[in-house]
Amino acid sequence: MIINHQKLLQGRYEAERLPSDFAPERIVPDFAFNVLNPQGLLYRPVADEDYLQNGGENPIWPDKKPFAVCLTHDVDTVSANSFKQSFRARKAQLSNGSSSTFQKVKSFLGVGIDLGRAGIHSGQKNPLHCYERWLEVEEEFDAHSTFFSGLA
Numbered sequence: 001m002i003i004n005h006q007k008l009l010q011g012r013y014e015a016e017r018l019p020s021d022f023a024p025e026r027i028v029p030d031f032a033f034n035v036l037n038p039q040g041l042l043y044r045p046v047a048d049e050d051y052l053q054n055g056g057e058n059p060i061w062p063d064k065k066p067f068a069v070c071l072t073h074d075v076d077t078v079s080a081n082s083f084k085q086s087f088r089a090r091k092a093q094l095s096n097g098s099s100s101t102f103q104k105v106k107s108f109l110g111v112g113i114d115l116g117r118a119g120i121h122s123g124q125k126n127p128l129h130c131y132e133r134w135l136e137v138e139e140e141f142d143a144h145s146t147f148f149s150g151l152a
Contacts, residue, residue, distance in 0.1 A: 003035065005047045071145035073134075 007013055013035035036042045052058065061068045093103065138144060 001035075001039065003046060005050050008035065009047055071138075071143060073145060073147045075147050075149045 014033045017033045017035065031037050031042055034042055036044070036046065059068075134145070
């Protein structure tokens with residue numbers, strides 16, 4: 001199979017390969033849908049190889065380093081055992097038209113569990129409040145990162 005690298009980079013192969021019953025709750029498809037997987041090429045930089053074979057040049061990173069790293073953080077939860085945060089998430093799920101009745105009942109009952117958990121852990125140090133430490137480590141290594149949040 002000849003791979004169109006533009007199509008590959010745009011994720012269009014995966015979009016074509018998704019099953020018709022693919023649930024929107026599965027935000028990120030797994031690698032089974034990647035066109036490179038059945039060919040054993042999933043972990044090979046085929047787009048980079050194609051770029052170089054067609055006259056492209058290797059990137060030159062700052063200070064002639066052999067590679068670069070992009071530090072990112074996906075922040076789905078900012079506080080452990082936060083009733084307010086849990087309530088917001090459960091409210092969003094209850095108002096979601098695609099949630100099943102079972103999911104809505106489960107979410108509604110979970111509000112009580114969240115309230116109890118928040119009460120038990122109130123006054124304790126929150127293990128997720130470590131952003132200052134991240135900033136200290138970044139400063140120590142002259143690094144910078146980006147935080148992405150799916151929170152509403």
